[in-house]
Amino acid sequence: MTSTNAIQVKGLKKNYNGFxxxxxxxxxxxxxxxxxxxxxxxxxxSTTISMLSCLLPPSGGDALIAGHSITRASGSxxxxxxxxxxxxxxxxxxxxxxxxxFWGRMYGLRGSRLSRRVDEVLDLTGLADRRHDRAGxxxxxxxxxxxxxxxxxxxxxxVIFDEPTVGIDPQxxxxxxxxxxxxxxxxxxxxxxxxxxxxxxxLSHRIAIMDHGRLIAQGxxxxxxxxxxxxxxxxxxxxxxxxxxxxLWRMLAGVHSVSEEGERVRLLVQDSTRVLPTxxxxxxxxxxxxxxxxxxxxxxxxxxxxxxxxxLRD
Amino acid sequence: xxxxxxxxxxxxxxxxxxLAFMLILPLLEAGLPYLAFSNLSSGLPVQTTRxxxxxxxxxxxxxxxxxxxxxxxxxxxxxxxxxxxxxxVGDSEAAARAAVDSRETDVAVIIPSGLTxxxxxxxxxxxxxxxxxxxxxxxxxxxxxxxxxxLDGFAGxxxxxxxxxxxxxxxxxxxxxxxxxxxMRRYGDWAQGVGESLGQGIHPAVRYEASARVQxxxxxxxxQIGPIMLGMLVFxxxxxxxxxxxxxxxxxxxxxxxxxxxxxxxxxxxxTGKFATVEILLALQVILLIGIGKAxxxxxxxxPILVILNGxxxxxxxxGFGIMLIAFMRTTRQAFLVMGGAVILTGMAGGTMTTxxxxxxxxxxxxxxxxxQGWILRGFSAAMRGGGTIEAAVPAAVGTGLGLIFLWxxxxxxxxxxx
Ligand SMILES: Nc1ncnc2c1ncn2[C@@H]1O[C@H](COP(=O)(O)OP(=O)(O)O)[C@@H](O)[C@H]1O
Ligand SMILES: [Mg+2]
Numbered sequence: 001m002t003s004t005n006a007i008q009v010k011g012l013k014k015n016y017n018g019f020x021x022x023x024x025x026x027x028x029x030x031x032x033x034x035x036x037x038x039x040x041x042x043x044x045x046s047t048t049i050s051m052l053s054c055l056l057p058p059s060g061g062d063a064l065i066a067g068h069s070i071t072r073a074s075g076s077x078x079x080x081x082x083x084x085x086x087x088x089x090x091x092x093x094x095x096x097x098x099x100x101x102f103w104g105r106m107y108g109l110r111g112s113r114l115s116r117r118v119d120e121v122l123d124l125t126g127l128a129d130r131r132h133d134r135a136g137x138x139x140x141x142x143x144x145x146x147x148x149x150x151x152x153x154x155x156x157x158x159v160i161f162d163e164p165t166v167g168i169d170p171q172x173x174x175x176x177x178x179x180x181x182x183x184x185x186x187x188x189x190x191x192x193x194x195x196x197x198x199x200x201x202x203l204s205h206r207i208a209i210m211d212h213g214r215l216i217a218q219g220x221x222x223x224x225x226x227x228x229x230x231x232x233x234x235x236x237x238x239x240x241x242x243x244x245x246x247x248l249w250r251m252l253a254g255v256h257s258v259s260e261e262g263e264r265v266r267l268l269v270q271d272s273t274r275v276l277p278t279x280x281x282x283x284x285x286x287x288x289x290x291x292x293x294x295x296x297x298x299x300x301x302x303x304x305x306x307x308x309x310x311x312l313r314d
Numbered sequence: 315x316x317x318x319x320x321x322x323x324x325x326x327x328x329x330x331x332x333l334a335f336m337l338i339l340p341l342l343e344a345g346l347p348y349l350a351f352s353n354l355s356s357g358l359p360v361q362t363t364r365x366x367x368x369x370x371x372x373x374x375x376x377x378x379x380x381x382x383x384x385x386x387x388x389x390x391x392x393x394x395x396x397x398x399x400x401x402x403v404g405d406s407e408a409a410a411r412a413a414v415d416s417r418e419t420d421v422a423v424i425i426p427s428g429l430t431x432x433x434x435x436x437x438x439x440x441x442x443x444x445x446x447x448x449x450x451x452x453x454x455x456x457x458x459x460x461x462x463x464x465l466d467g468f469a470g471x472x473x474x475x476x477x478x479x480x481x482x483x484x485x486x487x488x489x490x491x492x493x494x495x496x497x498m499r500r501y502g503d504w505a506q507g508v509g510e511s512l513g514q515g516i517h518p519a520v521r522y523e524a525s526a527r528v529q530x531x532x533x534x535x536x537x538q539i540g541p542i543m544l545g546m547l548v549f550x551x552x553x554x555x556x557x558x559x560x561x562x563x564x565x566x567x568x569x570x571x572x573x574x575x576x577x578x579x580x581x582x583x584x585x586t587g588k589f590a591t592v593e594i595l596l597a598l599q600v601i602l603l604i605g606i607g608k609a610x611x612x613x614x615x616x617x618p619i620l621v622i623l624n625g626x627x628x629x630x631x632x633x634g635f636g637i638m639l640i641a642f643m644r645t646t647r648q649a650f651l652v653m654g655g656a657v658i659l660t661g662m663a664g665g666t667m668t669t670x671x672x673x674x675x676x677x678x679x680x681x682x683x684x685x686x687q688g689w690i691l692r693g694f695s696a697a698m699r700g701g702g703t704i705e706a707a708v709p710a711a712v713g714t715g716l717g718l719i720f721l722w723x724x725x726x727x728x729x730x731x732x733x
Contacts, residue, residue: 053576054576055572055575055576075578078576078577078578079578083573083576085569085572085573085576087569088569089568089569089570089572089573090570091321091325091568091570092568093325093328093329094321094324094325098321098324102317102321103573103577105317106317106318106574106577106578106579107577107578108578150573
């Protein structure tokens, strides 16, 4: 069973002078998945990452990374993972190329493997054209990409991203999210931390929600939604409103309520993905066109609000 | 470790700031006075000028016991001039001139045989000769003023004595020669006081001559620039040590140090790599400055082995000092101020700014011993002077020892910090 667990966190703790920044953390990241740690600033995400990457010794507990203990086999752990730190950490008076060569060497790459990986990462991060410019002259988004690229040089099986999209423009963020998915598609396990619920929702197979150093919930997105008993709200605009159609919809399994709101019809459903095809089919049979549609899923924001009584972002 | 040092060296050598502190500033500081060819002594605190007095004066028949040359010689022995002039007596004009040419003395004053005769209205003109080292202005000027004062005073006293004699004659009295001399002497004392408060030009009876044989660029400048360059070398090496050690703090602030600690490279290797950079930069600086000093200014550093010993001591001590200081700093801002201050203070206390002092106060010599700079200067200076092996090697050993102690303290503190 352990072979399918990329990361297994067992009662991890960290105190800063008595202040519990991370408290009895328990979670498991399966091989090949994208697992997100979602929590507001100060939740303890970076502290957790620092312990998992053997930068900080835990105050208690342990974690296994690909079977290696972070407290007893830090060398193996460091070689297995790639870490993208929250703060951009590179030499801004060196070029992208020089940075990559240096960090590659720090990970033990040499010779042709080093130059091949440097080229591949330059392509992956879209920095090949500017490879010889000083990193300090790059835009924030380019620096973030280089910051990520450094963590991928040694082809780690597990990559940990600590809030890689903080403070950048939407295009750069899009590019990074797509990059994370692409890396994962190549079989790399991803542990991703963020305080943006949209990112956790879009990327993750599974999500753990953290607050004040504790895990307060974890599961797939759907599982988390179910915790708040959330119903999808579907709002439809119809070409006409045959009475039989609305009556039929009220009787469908998974549909909680159907109400008319002027031109539009609002349905509360358990799972919009399952209900929507039936809605479209029955409308077609009644020769009614659905001309507009809006689906409002209950979101992680609602889950966080439900569990902590406060908003995820202040 | 090797790659960290390589990367740091590449970054440092591309930084104009580092280069300025390593090479350009020390060379400028040492070389500017040299290149400007200005008179170094003029800007320095007052130094004692060595005067060699040759009194060839002979009495006239009228006053067999009186010699004007002796009066002048007495003036040079005046206590008030004691700090300024260190007067010794010679007996040959040629020997006195030779002493100036060979820099054994700074000024030669030659009182001619006919001075007394000339002053009593006599036979022809006779000049008092002041022959001096061209590199000096202050000391020879003092000598010139003393002589001018004397001549003015003497002329005045003669007039006073004549006037007194005429008055006495009008009253029917006759002044004897001794009374005449007594009047002149008293007048002379008074005139000397007046004369000092007046600005004086060169008296026509003074020949003021700079030695043409002593070449300033060849000897004095060179003699001065060696110690100055040495002081700058030691001072700025400690600056380089402090600045290059700061790259550790800089990396900590940039997050790259934490990132390094996340790589499989060990902490010891990472820190060793950083320290190696500091020492390599220092070695480069010391070698280059010594080489450039020799090539550009013709500085003779002394026995190569002693220079290497002291150079290594400098590298170890300056590096250790920087690493120790950095271990106690929290931010680069703090480090810049505190370490800059520490390097300047210890540098000055160590005597790096005052290497050209001919007679440094005894307190300086003692304070020097409490700084690594002081010891290393001592070793280098001994080598430069051509001093004995022990004289140059012991300070080098002390400097190296201090450097190793600093390094040990720094490494322990840093290990605790990053544990
Ligand atoms: N080095 C430190 N010393 C003391 N407290 C710290 C330190 N680093 C983080 N903390 C505290 O620990 C808590 C968790 O911080 P962090 O792990 O950075 O949270 P996140 O990454 O989720 O924003 C915060 O309250 C923070 O102030
Ligand atoms: Mg964080």
